[in-house]
Amino acid sequence: MEHIFTEANFEQEVLNSDIPVMVDFYADWCGPCQMMMPTVEALAEEFEGRVKIGKINSDDAQSLCQKYGVMSIPNFIFFKNGEKVDNAIGAQTEDALAEKLEALL
8 A cells, every 4th residue: 555655754654664665756736747656556565565655745845855856756766774775757667666666675
């Protein structure tokens, strides 16, 4: 299941997670973000229990966007042990994201 991250729960859900995390920075008005939703949901199911996968609305998370250099969306940022270890910008194939997720394990 896909998680919903916010500025309020980001530290607990992402930085303090005991498993790796993929955060999808998106916005409701972003066409490519909407296009990626089924892919992100499929990956969330595939990696459930091994990688936490969720999204955060970039319009509501300006300080996090600034902190992690999110200037275009969709932007997928991968965290392990509370640290940003990788990212992918723009629409991605399911295989490309799965490869990055496998690398976290």
